[in-house]
Amino acid sequence: MLDWGRYLSRQAIRTCAVLLVGGGLLVSVSQAAPRGTASAEHEQIRIRLAQFSVAGGRFAEALARVEDLDSPLALLLRAESLVGSGRSDQAIPILRQLTAGERYRGQSWLMLAEAAMNGATSVEVNIEQALDNAVRYGHGEIRERARFHQAELLRAQSMPERAGQVLATMEPGYWAAVGYQNVASDYARIDRSPARSLVALRVALALASEDAHVARGASLKSELLLQAGYLALQAEDFSKAEGFLKDIALDSYVTPEALFFHGQALAGRQNVREAMQSWHRAKKFPLAFPGAVEAWLGMGQGYDELGYLGQAGEAFLAANAAFDSEQVTLRSLAEEVRQRGAWRAMVEASRATDLEWFLADNRALAQPRQAYLLRFAESADGQSAIARVATLAELFRQLQSRKSDLEIFRQAIAYRQASIPSVGELETRLGRVDGRIGELADRLRRTAAHAGTGQSEQVDSLVQTLIDLRTVYHRLPGDRPAVARSLNQHLDQLALLEHRLDGLVERLVRAREEAEAMLDRQMLSFLSNEEERIRFAQDRAEQQVVYLYEHLALRKLEQEAQP
């Protein structure tokens, strides 16, 4: 017989049993050194798994992994998951506990402040104090975000200068740049001269270029340049405006508006031909975007300025036709919203619920439906309305999936209950298994005596499996009652969960109906305003055509009247 004791002791050492069989592949495989089995290491794994779950937004999964752990990182992950899954009130005590400790104090203070600022908790939090502490204990992004919030609080109290002082203490990067952008907006509202605003925007531009996230920094830069160009244009400083606007990337979201302003700046310097080139580019964008409608009209005015009256008339007629067609599009979109609801007609039909596909589709902006959806989502109210329905739709999908899981679990548990063998049956099988294991062990022992080095490892592995099988089989009769009891408990738990799930589905359906009705109202109002905007532009185009015809008719009469 084999020396079971020797193999059992080897099992306790726990080696890594890995063999490479995929020869010829470039990936190399190495055996890991054995680690200790201390539960601290398993806790570490659970924490690392929870970190990844939080990064993927799978908060329920993260909570299930770290619920009973109390290390600072586990507590932070629990708090993040609770906030992320809409349970900020439960997260507050955990965050308070962390703020009293040594680790993650800055992040915890910031999370407390943000939960209070977002109105996500009914628990009272001293926001100023929380931000002060986040700045004191936080580092890097945490400190910068906290400083940014401090500046925003001062702005909200109409103190942009003091907000600027706070921003001046920040490191260059995204948060400081956005802070200065907001301060520039305040100055633009307060001052008659754009000087202070432009200085703030220039600072913001310099800071945005330090953003480690290149794409985010580039997008912010385009927005800042547009803002600066517009301010310079308003102050009739056309050269300065042109200087800002010409640096805006052509693949930016603000490109059509920037092209229109760029044309205006050129026209302001009497460079109408080049202005028309910019407007010509702008009018290729959907009319939903700011600047596109104005660019269509600008083309007619440009020809008019240059004295090409016939072409001016044609340009205004073309604009008129485009505006007419756009109103038909808007009316049909509105009709679709009335019939199918805004969620299905605008969001689902735009495939905006599938982020990857929506972004991969380079026609997304060229379609009126998508363009108007994006414009609608520019406003905070629009975002909220869509986000409400999107959240509820996602929750509904999750619940449907959970319902199906419950049914599968019930069937599986029932199957397991039915398939638990009786004690007698187990004992009979145990006798047979012992016999077979003994027989196999003898054969292995005989084989081991003649085995080479490589074969010995395989024999060892098979012996180990036999030991495992024997251990498991011998445990089965003792485990049987506990397994049966546990399955019954699971069935009871399932019934409770199902009851709760049904109640949640009912509440969800009601909430979704209300949210969809609100989205419908807001979307219809937005589409109606857009139609009004296009109609107004069409009126202007028609007036220009009438003016031109009158002018041409008068000129013809004058020519005929001449001898």
Added chain:
Amino acid sequence: MLGNAHSPLRTTWTLLVLVVFLLTGRHGLAGDAQTPDGALEIERLKGEVAALSQELIELQQAAFYPADTRFFLFLSLASNDGLTPESIEIAIDGRPVVSHLYSEREKLSLQRGGAQALYTGNLSLGEHRLDITLAAQAQNDRYVRRESSLTFRKRAGETTIELQLAASPPDFEPSITLQDWQ
């Protein structure tokens, strides 16, 4: 730039932000969006759905993965600077069980020490084969796609296997280490 030739319309970072806003409901930076009507009810529902999901996950773990056949596979990076995984596909004994495309946040999490739960299930005792297809970006800006087949032995009791990805200079060739955490 505006001064250059016209280029086709493309999706941009702004768009990404907009669509993320649209899908996640995160609002303006300065908190200028007011808490909408019904938002509290939605937050409550989110919390309750998450709690229910959590209980279901725990129940699932307890009910369907008996300790002796329980098998858990997870992935981590050996260091944070050698390799950034883009996607991974795994088959156990020829049966596809994992297909995952990494988001930016997930990549960052792995680089900061996070670990990805790849598969939880039941396996019989004895030898099994893992087929791994990995697409990743190495530090030298090279995109790599590698396929590998490995065997491991499922023992009695809960088996936890860690797949550790690494790529060392100078060639940053990916390597996979399997570690048994039994």
